[in-house]
Ligand SMILES: Nc1ncnc2c1ncn2[C@@H]1O[C@H](COP(=O)(O)OP(=O)(O)OP(=O)(O)O)[C@@H](O)[C@H]1O
């Protein structure tokens with residue numbers, strides 16, 4: 001198992017896809033950092049964040065990326081192999097498909113954490129100097145790391161696992177990307193709104209709502225905080241569990257329907 | 265590295281309405297090169313993929329040393345496979361492709377350089393596989409199969425894309441592997457390509473077994489035949505007929521004598537003082553037998 005996991009991580013390193021995803025994470029995180037300095041209100045102004053909510057936004061600048069790059073990394077891990085038929089080689093070395101899929105989920109989760117850590121590093125090298133130059137308090141920022149970091153790391157890791165599940169279910173790369181990212185970023189908020197509007201039911205257990213709940217310290221950061229998700233979120237642990245369930249559920253479904261199929 | 269037998273018993277595979285393999289039975293023994301022969305669509309690739317647990321059989325079993333591939337403790341250290349569809353990520357370097365296998369299989373990373381040397385790819389090891397030629401990909405696939413120094417080799421049309429030197433090298437290599445006691449199962453749709461390499465043959469067509477056994481016993485079924493170039497064809501024909509052979513003048517001055525072996529025809533022509541410019545055994549027979557065995561019985565084309 002350890003060997004297979006190490007090989008999966010090695011595969012990430014030796015193809016460009018995951019590095020592109022890392023670059024996307026950094027670009028989106030940079031935008032997140034800048035956004036944390038832009039104060040809305042009467043006329044947009046640029047200045048250091050002071051409220052707890054705005055400081056948390058700065059720490060969690062990578063939050064804007066997680067919904068895209070999290071699933072993407074997991075999807076690449078599975079569908080990239082089908083696309084280039086590397087899956088044949090992988091299955092020859094690891095014929096037990098459950099083991100291979102599990103290793104892929106773990107490796108993607110780890111790469112998800114790497115992406116999250118990269119966003120933190122960018123905050124340190126880009127956000128902190130900006131904060132200092134705008135007269136903000138680094139101490140105040142550091143105090144907001146504990147409420148934000150664990151949840152955000154969890155969201156990156158678990159959305160990546162969710163991506164593996166979707167990839168195992170829909171091995172076509174484009175279809176999987178459309179399903180996991182298109183649907184969850186575009187359709188999910190619409191669905192949530194509509195269902196609430198008509199039935200007064202909170203669909204707060206969908207993947208991105210779960211990620212928002214898990215990164216709850218960020219998304220519920222005081223009254224000045226952004227309303228990233230307008231609805232009532234689950235508690236952070238319930239959101240985390242629901243996200244785990246999405247990952248495990250899609251992976252199991254994918255395993256029994258698609259991933260065990262003949263490779264010809 | 266000692267090989268173990270490959271055993272296929274009652275193996276059947278249906279893809280929807282297509283019966284790709286039907287009740288196939290054969291054994292490939294250690295220490296021998298077994299040619300797995302049949303025309304396009306005969307079910308060779310499907311059978312080899314079932315052996316490797318990539319395709320699940322509809323019924324029957326395909327085992328290696330008595331176990332299913334997936335139950336082997338270290339599959340890539342016991343079995344090396346070269347499959348038809350080359351399966352590399354185009355952006356990955358050849359060396360990384362092999363390292364990725366070595367890591368997952370628990371094979372020492374030093375082996376990567378050894379197998380690169382073995383297949384003659386060392387100079388191109390740092391290149392991305394996307395830029396490789398067909399023959400280079402085939403060599404890389406072979407390198408991957410040899411990483412674990414396996415006792416059993418399963419190769420699906422490994423000669424595809426190789427240049428004549430490459431093919432000659434491959435033949436010698438397969439013979440060498442078998443001489444070390446390994447089991448070598450190699451598919452092809454050309455008997456002629458394999459005749460100098462294999463010990464045993466398994467001939468399939470339309471998913472069914474048509475013949476199995478040592479190549480020598482197959483060759484024995486073939487009526488021998490000699491081709492002779494002579495300035496006196498008419499005399500040769502009559503002498504051959506008197507010896508109960510079946511001579512035919514196929515071109516001016518060229519006579520094909522069916523049923524003749526060199527040990528018989530040579531002395532016969534000498535004792536009748538017939539001038540011979542050239543005399544060769546014909547291999548047409550083996551190829552014809554192969555065609556006969558693999559042509560559709562139902563007359564479908
Ligand atoms: N995934 C699949 N779905 C449907 N039919 C398939 C599939 N794979 C193979 N077949 C069919 O099974 C039959 C056997 O194919 P197979 O690839 O095993 O033949 P082969 O002997 O390897 O031929 P070739 O010499 O051309 O490589 C063919 O009729 C083929 O169309």
Ligand SMILES: [Mg+2]
Nearest residue numbers: 308309310348
């Ligand atoms: Mg084939």
